Amino acid sequence: MLNRAVTVFDEFYNEGFCRSTKSLNALLVAGLIAKDHVEVKRIFMEFPQRYKIDPDLETYNNAIKAFCESGSSNSVYSILVDMKKGGVKPNATTFGTLLAGFYVEEKYEDVGKVLNLMKEYGIPVGVNTYNIRIQTLCILKKSNEAKTLLHGMLSKGINPNSVTYNHLIHGFCKEGNLEEAKSLFNSMVNRGLEPDSNCFFNMVHFLCQGGDFEAALKICKDSMEKKWVPKFSTMKSLVNRLVTISKVEEAKELIKNVKKKFSKNADLWDEIEKGLL
Numbered sequence: 311m312l313n314r315a316v317t318v319f320d321e322f323y324n325e326g327f328c329r330s331t332k333s334l335n336a337l338l339v340a341g342l343i344a345k346d347h348v349e350v351k352r353i354f355m356e357f358p359q360r361y362k363i364d365p366d367l368e369t370y371n372n373a374i375k376a377f378c379e380s381g382s383s384n385s386v387y388s389i390l391v392d393m394k395k396g397g398v399k400p401n402a403t404t405f406g407t408l409l410a411g412f413y414v415e416e417k418y419e420d421v422g423k424v425l426n427l428m429k430e431y432g433i434p435v436g437v438n439t440y441n442i443r444i445q446t447l448c449i450l451k452k453s454n455e456a457k458t459l460l461h462g463m464l465s466k467g468i469n470p471n472s473v474t475y476n477h478l479i480h481g482f483c484k485e486g487n488l489e490e491a492k493s494l495f496n497s498m499v500n501r502g503l504e505p506d507s508n509c510f511f512n513m514v515h516f517l518c519q520g521g522d523f524e525a526a527l528k529i530c531k532d533s534m535e536k537k538w539v540p541k542f543s544t545m546k547s548l549v550n551r552l553v554t555i556s557k558v559e560e561a562k563e564l565i566k567n568v569k570k571k572f573s574k575n576a577d578l579w580d581e582i583e584k585g586l587l
């Protein structure tokens with residue numbers, strides 16, 4: 311599909327249509343969606359000159375994404391130099407992409423360099439930049455390091471938001487550190503921040519998996535209060551586990567609630583309910 315888009319672009323050129331930065335950017339986005347980083351890099355390197363198109367910030371940000379997602383974050387330093395020459399000022403998205411790239415490549419020294427560059431460019435390191443760093447570390451199963459960043463932002467007076475906590479909670483859940491996940495969940499709520507539905511579902515799922523059924527039950531109930539019902543397999547596992555710790559009444563109550571709030575799977579629940587009698 312990308313090949314076809316490139317061909318169309320070439321044909322437009324031959325027929326004398328006006329080629330714009332906008333259409334170049336659309337092509338780069340198509341390449342990113344197709345995860346064809348090689349092609350995005352090629353288009354970025356060749357097309358602006360060949361077709362006399364001035365790249366704008368969006369062009370650069372798309373190209374930088376391709377470099378960072380394909381393990382060549384280092385190339386971005388020279389792109390930043392080109393941007394400066396062309397009078398295009400990078401923004402927080404540019405640096406966020408670059409930070410994520412260097413984390414994935416575990417080039418921590420460069421992370422520090424990018425943060426300094428942000429200062430030079432006068433771009434404040436705010437909650438969104440922290441969230442990108444925290445999310446990337448959590449994906450890399452370095453949730454403890456991510457939590458250090460949370461403390462760092464708090465000490466700098468930057469307030470975390472619910473996105474910050476959602477990333478951290480999911481990270482600790484995946485690493486099996488449920489105590490930490492629970493504690494973050496509580497501090498999040500205490501701060502008046504609202505966990506999203508996925509955060510609730512992750513907590514129920516991982517607490518169930520880790521054998522902490524009482525905590526799973528409590529969070530599941532809170533979730534259902536908000537009309538967010540975890541998926542059937544998670545609910546079924548919770549119900550079955552509650553029975554094994556002699557909480558049959560709670561299990562029945564839970565089923566009753568699910569059926570009331572959620573007509574889907576009603577017959578499946580009827581069957582499970584029968585098994586509890």
Ligand SMILES: *[C@@H]1O[C@H](CO)[C@@H](O)[C@H](O)[C@H]1NC(C)=O
Nearest residue numbers: 367368369371401402403404
């Ligand atoms: C940075 O610029 C891009 C392209 O113009 C824009 O889509 C994005 O929202 C900007 N990011 C921020 C944080 O303003």
